[in-house]
Amino acid sequence: MAKRITSDEARSLWREYQCGDMFALVSLMQAYYSDLFRWGMSLHAEKELIKDCIQDVFLKLWRIQQSVAVVDNVKSYLLVTLKTRILQELSKKQVTHFTSLSEEYDFTFEFSDDLRLIDEEHEIFQIRKLNHALNRLPGRQKELIYLRFYQSLNFEQIAEVMCISRQSVYNLFQKSLNSLRKFYDITT
Amino acid sequence: MRDYQTYTLDDFLQDDSFRDWVQGKECINQSFWYSFPDNYPDKVTLFRQAERIIRAIGHGNQNISEKEIRSEVDSFLEQISEPKPEVNYESPRNFGGLINWIPWLAAASIVLYFLFYKPSATPSAVETRQASEAVAASNLVRTCNDTDKLLRILLSDSSVVVLSPNSTLRYPSCFMDTSRTVYLSGEATFAVEKGPVPFIVYAGDVVTKVLGTRFVVRAFANDVSTTVQVQTGTVSVFRKEQHSNAAVTNEQAGLIITANQAAIFEKSLSRLTKTLVTDPVKLSHHIDFEAKRYDEIPLYKILNDIEKAYGITIIYNRERFEKCKITATLSDENMYQKLDMLCKSVGARYEIVDGQILIQGKGC
Numbered sequence: 004m005a006k007r008i009t010s011d012e013a014r015s016l017w018r019e020y021q022c023g024d025m026f027a028l029v030s031l032m033q034a035y036y037s038d039l040f041r042w043g044m045s046l047h048a049e050k051e052l053i054k055d056c057i058q059d060v061f062l063k064l065w066r067i068q069q070s071v072a073v074v075d076n077v078k079s080y081l082l083v084t085l086k087t088r089i090l091q092e093l094s095k096k097q098v099t100h101f102t103s104l105s106e107e108y109d110f111t112f113e114f115s116d117d118l119r120l121i122d123e124e125h126e127i128f129q130i131r132k133l134n135h136a137l138n139r140l141p142g143r144q145k146e147l148i149y150l151r152f153y154q155s156l157n158f159e160q161i162a163e164v165m166c167i168s169r170q171s172v173y174n175l176f177q178k179s180l181n182s183l184r185k186f187y188d189i190t191t
Numbered sequence: 192m193r194d195y196q197t198y199t200l201d202d203f204l205q206d207d208s209f210r211d212w213v214q215g216k217e218c219i220n221q222s223f224w225y226s227f228p229d230n231y232p233d234k235v236t237l238f239r240q241a242e243r244i245i246r247a248i249g250h251g252n253q254n255i256s257e258k259e260i261r262s263e264v265d266s267f268l269e270q271i272s273e274p275k276p277e278v279n280y281e282s283p284r285n286f287g288g289l290i291n292w293i294p295w296l297a298a299a300s301i302v303l304y305f306l307f308y309k310p311s312a313t314p315s316a317v318e319t320r321q322a323s324e325a326v327a328a329s330n331l332v333r334t335c336n337d338t339d340k341l342l343r344i345l346l347s348d349s350s351v352v353v354l355s356p357n358s359t360l361r362y363p364s365c366f367m368d369t370s371r372t373v374y375l376s377g378e379a380t381f382a383v384e385k386g387p388v389p390f391i392v393y394a395g396d397v398v399t400k401v402l403g404t405r406f407v408v409r410a411f412a413n414d415v416s417t418t419v420q421v422q423t424g425t426v427s428v429f430r431k432e433q434h435s436n437a438a439v440t441n442e443q444a445g446l447i448i449t450a451n452q453a454a455i456f457e458k459s460l461s462r463l464t465k466t467l468v469t470d471p472v473k474l475s476h477h478i479d480f481e482a483k484r485y486d487e488i489p490l491y492k493i494l495n496d497i498e499k500a501y502g503i504t505i506i507y508n509r510e511r512f513e514k515c516k517i518t519a520t521l522s523d524e525n526m527y528q529k530l531d532m533l534c535k536s537v538g539a540r541y542e543i544v545d546g547q548i549l550i551q552g553k554g555c
Binding site for chain 2: 009011012015019025028029032033036037040041054057058061062065114115116117118121126129130131133134136137148151152153155157176180183
């Protein structure tokens with residue numbers, strides 16, 4: 004698995020890329036490729052299309068290198084850019100019902116439970132129940148859980164990716180925990 | 192700072208190390224998490240709930256292999272290595288190549304980076320200023336490299352300057368006994384001979400005085416900041432105004448930066464701050480981190496090794512961290528990654544403060 008880079012490292016690389024260092028951009032691509040791929044696939048599960056979109060995103064970044072601004076959250080910037088690109092591609096192909104970037108797309112990711120190392124039947128039951136609940140979350144809530152625990156984004160970064168305010172993210176997060184609360188007693 | 196006593200469900204779910212442990216991934220602090228319920232009995236309920244949620248979320252099933260990623264990245268690199276069709280600016284392309292020839296530099300050397308330069312019809316304010324200084328200083332030679340190859344210049348003190356394309360160096364044909372000052376606009380590599388007077392480089396708004404050996408100056412007109420990065424040795428960095436005053440009062444009003452430190456001059460704020468280079472280079476060959484395994488070794492010993500290896504001071508509360516023992520393997524990850532690993536395993540975090548590493552945490 005690729006080594007994680009810190010957001011400070013990403014910011015440095017971004018600055019270097021801004022100054023014309025193409026190897027910095029390549030390093031960013033290498034570091035975030037896996038995350039971008041999984042994110043893309045959760046929006047639309049067509050491997051070749053997603054790979055092409057990722058290439059497009061970075062090629063465009065290289066083309067606009069001179070005019071690009073400082074970015075604080077490189078990862079969420081890349082995720083948003085990729086999402087935009089994918090939705091553009093899809094609307095071109097008229098494959099889906101996506102009309103806008105924010106509200107209407109279907110977050111199709113399926114959480115798949117991980118029952119390795121669990122022997123106790125009761126535990127297995129609880130986890131399955133929870134998995135079921137997670138997968139039944141409304142799209143937006145599911146996406147938030149995904150971004151928080153798969154992509155390790157903080158609330159600010161999630162706000163950028165989901166095009167909503169930080170407060171909305173927080174509220175949505177509480178909502179999702181509440182949804183799960185129905186399945187067992189969650190103390191926060 | 193990790194205060195596990197006040198951990199909420201969300202804190203657990205956000206904790207990379209915790210998640211890795213639940214998912215059975217390689218992680219340093221497995222023993223920490225295994226014994227967590229014993230050490231923090233109040234947190235057991237949340238701990239178990241978080242564990243369940245993480246298991247319910249499960250693995251990603253849409254992964255891509257390392258090999259495929261490499262091939263995608265290679266193909267991208269190939270595409271951008273073709274020259275761009277637009278030619279409304281000139282900028283050297285392989286800065287990555289520059290970084291690779293740092294080893295080329297002999298013992299005492301300075302590398303100056305200049306990453307973006309737009310040749311303009313009218314000279315920029317910086318160049319005009321430099322030009323007038325050049326006139327004021329007697330008989331400066333002006334060498335401009337407008338070829339696309341490197342240009343080697345031998346100075347009168349036997350220092351060598353390798354000037355990159357689109358760069359200009361102004362220097363006296365013969366250094367006097369009292370000073371060795373040159374003016375750079377663009378990018379150059381210096382091999383500075385030790386001498387009776389300090390070697391001074393004016394580049395943009397920043398003056399760099401060589402007290403030691405290797406450093407990097409990043410001074411380009413279009414950027415918001417100018418950076419000086421030191422690889423080995425010691426360098427003193429001043430803001431231009433300060434420097435002229437210092438000459439009169441003999442006060443060192445600038446920053447002294449040493450190996451792997453960096454000074455950043457933010458132009459708009461006119462502020463000079465000290466931090467660390469983006470890619471700390473190992474200085475000492477005595478400490479070889481090639482799969483160096485630490486078995487129940489006190490944290491402070493490992494931190495000492497890192498200090499020696501990179502020449503950077505690490506500050507932490509020795510009492511608090513005295514009892515921390517680490518079992519880990521450090522190898523070729525960079526300095527920041529090593530610190531990440533170590534900090535996570537003792538529930539601490541690090542910060543770069545004034546060119547040093549500051550580690551904060553409750554300890555063990």
